[in-house]
Amino acid sequence: MADNGRAPAVSARGVVKSFGRMKVLDDLTVDIPRGVTYCLLGPNGSGKTTFIRAVVGLLKLDGGDLQVLDQPVSQVQEIYSRIGYMTQHKALYPDLTLQENLEFFAGLYSIEKQEREKRITELLEMVNLLEHRHRLAGDLSGGMYQRLSLACTLIHEPELLLLDEPTVGVDPRLRQTFWEYFDRLTAEGKTVLITTHLMDEAEKCKIVGYMRAGRMTAVGSPDEIKRLAGLRPHLELWLKDPEKDAARLRAQGYEIEIDKGVVQLRLESHDQIKSVLEEVTPLDMRLKEPTLEQAFLQLSEAA
Amino acid sequence: MIRVDWQVDLRRIGVVALRVVRQLKRDRRTIGLITFAPILLMILFGYALSGDMSGVTLGLVDGGGHSIMKSHLEGIKDFNILYLGSESDAEKLVSQGLLNGAVVLEPHEVRVLLDSTSIQIANTILAAAQAGAEEEMASSLQKASLQSQGPQKQPGGQPSLIVTRYLFGYDLEMMDTVGPAILGLVVFFFTFINASIAFIRERSQGTLEKFMVSPLSRIEMVSGYVLGFSFFTLLQSTTTLLVVTFGFGVPMRGNPLTALAIVLLLGAGALVLGSFFSNFARSEFQVVQFIPLIITPQIVLCGVWWPLQSVPEFIRPISYILPLTYAGDALRAVMLKGASVTDILYPDLFALGVFFLVFFSAATLMLRREVG
Numbered sequence: 001m002a003d004n005g006r007a008p009a010v011s012a013r014g015v016v017k018s019f020g021r022m023k024v025l026d027d028l029t030v031d032i033p034r035g036v037t038y039c040l041l042g043p044n045g046s047g048k049t050t051f052i053r054a055v056v057g058l059l060k061l062d063g064g065d066l067q068v069l070d071q072p073v074s075q076v077q078e079i080y081s082r083i084g085y086m087t088q089h090k091a092l093y094p095d096l097t098l099q100e101n102l103e104f105f106a107g108l109y110s111i112e113k114q115e116r117e118k119r120i121t122e123l124l125e126m127v128n129l130l131e132h133r134h135r136l137a138g139d140l141s142g143g144m145y146q147r148l149s150l151a152c153t154l155i156h157e158p159e160l161l162l163l164d165e166p167t168v169g170v171d172p173r174l175r176q177t178f179w180e181y182f183d184r185l186t187a188e189g190k191t192v193l194i195t196t197h198l199m200d201e202a203e204k205c206k207i208v209g210y211m212r213a214g215r216m217t218a219v220g221s222p223d224e225i226k227r228l229a230g231l232r233p234h235l236e237l238w239l240k241d242p243e244k245d246a247a248r249l250r251a252q253g254y255e256i257e258i259d260k261g262v263v264q265l266r267l268e269s270h271d272q273i274k275s276v277l278e279e280v281t282p283l284d285m286r287l288k289e290p291t292l293e294q295a296f297l298q299l300s301e302a303a
Numbered sequence: 304m305i306r307v308d309w310q311v312d313l314r315r316i317g318v319v320a321l322r323v324v325r326q327l328k329r330d331r332r333t334i335g336l337i338t339f340a341p342i343l344l345m346i347l348f349g350y351a352l353s354g355d356m357s358g359v360t361l362g363l364v365d366g367g368g369h370s371i372m373k374s375h376l377e378g379i380k381d382f383n384i385l386y387l388g389s390e391s392d393a394e395k396l397v398s399q400g401l402l403n404g405a406v407v408l409e410p411h412e413v414r415v416l417l418d419s420t421s422i423q424i425a426n427t428i429l430a431a432a433q434a435g436a437e438e439e440m441a442s443s444l445q446k447a448s449l450q451s452q453g454p455q456k457q458p459g460g461q462p463s464l465i466v467t468r469y470l471f472g473y474d475l476e477m478m479d480t481v482g483p484a485i486l487g488l489v490v491f492f493f494t495f496i497n498a499s500i501a502f503i504r505e506r507s508q509g510t511l512e513k514f515m516v517s518p519l520s521r522i523e524m525v526s527g528y529v530l531g532f533s534f535f536t537l538l539q540s541t542t543t544l545l546v547v548t549f550g551f552g553v554p555m556r557g558n559p560l561t562a563l564a565i566v567l568l569l570g571a572g573a574l575v576l577g578s579f580f581s582n583f584a585r586s587e588f589q590v591v592q593f594i595p596l597i598i599t600p601q602i603v604l605c606g607v608w609w610p611l612q613s614v615p616e617f618i619r620p621i622s623y624i625l626p627l628t629y630a631g632d633a634l635r636a637v638m639l640k641g642a643s644v645t646d647i648l649y650p651d652l653f654a655l656g657v658f659f660l661v662f663f664s665a666a667t668l669m670l671r672r673e674v675g
């Protein structure tokens with residue numbers, strides 16, 4: 001992990017938060033290392049947004065210990081200039097232009113004029129809104145609004161970015177640009193914590209934390225999560241004599257199913273492909289990777 | 304997490320103020336309202352409440368004598384006089400609502416029949432009858448003094464002539480006395496509504512939550528709003544002052560800058576009050592529902608349209624905590640009596656200052672409490 005031996009960007013130990021009788025964070029323990037994109041995945045109401053709000057100090061915790069950039073969360077306001085927080089609400093002024101919105105947020109972080117202009121241009125370029133800089137934010141489409149909101153969150157170059165569903169309504173190509181930008185940020189040692197429902201996004205994260213009912217039920221790289229859910233890659237083989245070859249492979253200890261004449265072989269690791277090919281010579285073959293979505297469904301059902 | 308932040312960075316206050324100005328500047332409808340509402344209110348309150356009546360239908364039963372009073376009543380151009388034969392006719396017509404009232408003149412008595420379901424009209428008729436009686440009395444006194452060959456002696460048993468001496472405002476009309484209050488009222492009303500809605504929006508569009516996670520402190524935020532709105536209060540009060548003084552001829556005997564200072568202080572109070580009350584509303588719609596609760600008592604109890612003395616004693620303490628009471632008083636003192644800042648320092652400016660500070664603190668504290 002890219003934490004360079006430093007303490008995690010966010011460290012939660014037994015964090016508890018209830019709203020009335022409902023326990024939204026239930027003994028939540030998690031470490032978010034520095035310099036990675038970390039994805040919080042989980043069904044609606046699993047506590048993802050509550051956790052992010054707790055990290056930025058917007059909630060009074062009922063118990064547990066929470067450290068943010070080496071600060072106890074009770075003093076997190078002292079490091080607000082190092083945190084970027086994008087809510088699901090977008091948090092922009094529709095009656096200001098894009099430029100004015102960015103100027104305003106830059107002003108809150110006391111960014112000097114020259115530097116401010118440079119960053120505004122750079123960010124508008126990144127979110128592909130440079131040509132619209134003098135339009136009113138209220139005239140933008142949903143996706144454009146989202147992009148502007150992200151730009152406003154990034155204006156002060158935060159060390160820890162907390163993004164609550166940042167890519168809703170953003171088209172796939174631009175989403176790719178976002179991810180490239182996030183990679184650039186993590187390469188600079190910054191930490192990006194994202195909540196998302198989009199599996200393909202979670203796949204791009206270095207670490208995925210799967211939350212359920214206020215707890216972290218699985219943490220790891222997307223591959224690790226899939227393994228944890230008991231999912232493995234499958235090799236589909238088209239063979240001359242499926243029954244005979246399947247029996248041979250079974251004898252080698254492989255888990256095999258035959259579906260409409262196609263042999264489905266479960267791989268424990270990708271290294272096994274080579275030894276499978278030493279046993280049989282397929283007419284055709286295809287590698288089927290499990291998706292995070294399958295893992296997600298599997299974990300939900302298991303719980 | 305509860306955080307106490309006393310830090311104040313003037314630049315950040317300026318950043319918030321600039322944003323507020325930019326937003327309001329784009330809101331053409333509000334700018335239009337700010338400019339035209341005072342004119343409309345002047346017309347409504349100024350003319351409607353001017354106390355002048357026209358189209359009053361008065362019955363007159365002439366039973367002899369009182370020729371002076373009779374000609375006085377006939378001389379009132381806003382009265383339509385209907386001559387009647389008997390008091391019972393008059394009574395009938397008044398009870399049918401065909402007459403607003405009637406005056407029965409008899410050699411030894413004058414009886415005034417009134418329909419007090421419309422108290423203002425009744426008062427107007429009564430006042431006219433009394434004025435006629437005064438005129439009659441003055442004329443008989445004059446005769447009496449001529450007969451006794453000397454003005455220095457008053458004939459025994461004769462009632463003395465009432466002499467009214469106006470210390471201020473002898474030449475004022477209703478418009479003049481309500482003008483300063485309208486200035487205060489429009490500023491209070493619009494600032495309160497605009498500020499509450501602005502704060503509601505900060506909440507609903509998520510910007511408030513974003514501020515909470517930025518170096519901007521609550522004090523800076525509310526101060527920025529006060530500063531930003533002050534530009535518009537200044538614009539609005541200047542227009543209103545111009546309309547009130549040049550358009551409607553209300554005198555400006557004191558320093559206009561003192562009047563503006565009062566209005567600015569009142570506007571700042573309205574802003575923090577709006578910010579405070581926005582905590583209790585979830586939508587712009589609910590803010591509008593505050594109007595009867597917050598604005599109407601100020602109009603009714605501020606002592607401009609109905610004097611504080613006419614407010615029942617158990618309600619009067621409310622009058623004394625409402626800012627418009629003090630602003631109205633101070634503005635009238637400056638505009639109509641030519642009072643200086645030192646004249647209105649206590650209680651008016653003091654009370655407005657205390658009101659601002661109390662709700663400034665309440666508004667900032669409530670912003671903090673909002674965080675769960």
